[in-house]
Amino acid sequence: MRRLLFLAPLAVFAALAAWLYVGLGGDPARIPSPLVGRPAPAFAVDGLATADLEGPALVNIFASWCVPCRAEHPLLTHLAEEQGVAIYGIAYKDRPEAANAFLAELGNPYRKVGYDEDGGAGVEWGVTGVPETFVLDAGGMVAFKHTGPLTPDAVRRDLLPALGR
């Protein structure tokens, strides 16, 4: 019995290592969303509602408290300013003042910003973490979902094709 106790750390570690190995196979930025292939979900928050969205466009879920959002911000700015991509922002679980300060500091790449202070719209969009970016095609259907901060590779490989460019 006592011997088993000393085996416990090894057993826990083995399980952990197996998980990590499985985790390596997956790309943390790629996950399927049940929304893909369906119209944008119905939501209405202060500043933004389903009717405002005009595809092709990106819907970017961000928050001032989110560190990776800062990392992807220059890329969003580049897409909006230099490639003319329409981007709608949803400030998820964030105070409107804080979200505005974030945009004032880094620049505002969004065509419109919705303030989803209590996270209600996040539920409709199936948000699991911030940042997330959805691609809407010309017909307003969700064409792709990217989880985590955008990278130049992801933009080139996934987002631009999904936008039809």
Place this chain on the structure above:
Amino acid sequence: MTAELGHFALALALGLALLQAALPLYGASRGRPALMDLARHTALGQFVLTAIAFAALARAYVVSDFSVAAVAQNSHSLKPLLYRLTGVWGNHEGSLLLWLLILTLFGAMVAVFGGSLRKTFQARVLAVQAMIGAGFLAFTLFTSNPFQRVWPPPLDGAGLNPLLQDPGLAFHPPLLYFGYVGLSVAFSFAVAALIEGKVDRAWARWVRPWTLAAWAGLTAGIALGSWWAYYELGWGGFWFWDPVENASFMPWLAATALLHSAIAAERREALRSWTVLLAILAFSLSLLGAFLVRSGVLTSVHAFATDPERGVFILLLLGIATGGALALYAWRAPTLGKGAPFRPVSREGALLLNNLVLVTACATVLLGTLYPLFLDALDAGKVSVGPPYFTATFVPLVAPALVAMAIGPMLAWKRGDVAGALGRLWLAALGAALAAGAAFAYGETLAALGLAAAAWIGLGALVEWGERLRVGRTPAGEVWRRARSMPRAAWGGGLAHLGVAVVVAGITASQCFQSELILAMKPGDSARIAGYTIRYDGSARVEGPNYRADRATLSVLRDGAPAAVLAPERRFYPVERQHTTEAAIRTTVLADLYAVIGEEDPQAGRTVRLYHNPLVPWIWIGAIVMALGALISLSDRRLRLAVPVRRRRHPATA
């Protein structure tokens, strides 16, 4: 040529490491002194060769040799010399070489300063150390060669992330790695002890100084990283529970537990197999951190450019090192025997409580960090676990340890007296009550708890010193004599606890009493925050060596009189096409006035964010005090000589 020389030196170091991993082990088991001695020479040789490789890479950065791929990808000829140099470890390949440099440095130090170790034991420690070294050398050479050439060389480099071009961050990795890698020595000691099947008091005494040194480095490194986040990321926070921050915090928690359990193992031979396990875990968590940062399993702003092949390699290293050590543990630890018995209420009991809390807290952080990954593996969807999870779990977990922290050192070994200890802590209790009362007056319940804990721990540490020195019960001359003969470890331990008190006060006050103001200002506009008037005088364009910046001038007025000028900047780095904010901070040690600027809007004016952060500098002052405590403890004669010192009144009879 220099790059090839560096590459060659690394390959030679790998050869030496392989020799050192095998021959001394064989020599120790067969009693061959020559083979055992070999380890000391190869350990030094590994360090010298790695240092040559490191110097070769540093040279490539300094002279901007863009035919070396790592330099071309991460440096730029316009970058100031300091950042060209610190850029050596600002990327995956170079940071790995820094890791190797420190790893082989620790090996060399065990070879040089380990003279008092048993010969067989030192040989085994160095062999285990060489196994780790061989693993990382192979990883570097086969998956992440820092000396890879590019042809044709680009005209100029791609630059370094501007957020990293900062003195605070420049020195954050070396300190942090000193801590991470220093824990490898504790690991090697644990594995060597398991091989020998012997964990005695001497073992615990040998492990402590290495762990103390690593812990001091880790503490300072984490503090520097959080300070950098505070002033560079520009939104007034200092800790974000980011996976990479957690990757450094977990080994810190485990190392803190190890430091405490090693005391019990040394003094009372208690908690021995537990201490060995902690030594294995602490370094394993360092390795896990390396895996998380370098494999790409988790997304984080700090993460290096990642590659699944590297992830598999590090996971393999982690599996061999940790899996091997834990298998050895499962096999040998049951034979170590039970330690001296103790009552739950005793110094040992308090140290055990400390350990349970720290390890549970560490597991909580581990769970929160890996949770998104677990769900991913189950295909259950993705989540990111944010600060709400950590504050809800970590803070209440640690709270009882903060209460016990003042009591533990007052308890006797084997069987203590809580009532007596509490009686002697009346001063700390009074201070805690006063602090809580003052915070309640401001209507902050959480602040009351936090500040009471800080006063309790801080005064508790002072009372403990007072008890040892018999302040107030003996004449001043006797107190002075006792102070001079009090072991450095007692000074250091008390100081580290004082440091914790200062950190707790800083975190509490900055979280509960922060004032924040966000507004658009035109030149001449004023705003009031925490008794100061801030006037925006306008902004100007300034040119840096490799950036352009808007620099605002904000005059700080107190009661109408000018008190300071804040000059926050918003910089643009054209090479990297990236904006950064440079916060302007005016500190009075009791509080920081913190200003950041955003874009200028022609109509509304410039966005200005102002914070008043009370006691926030205490977070870093406290961390420095903690690290200082560790260094003082490290200078204790008993640890330096690694022999028990008995003070004898009459040396002649000894």
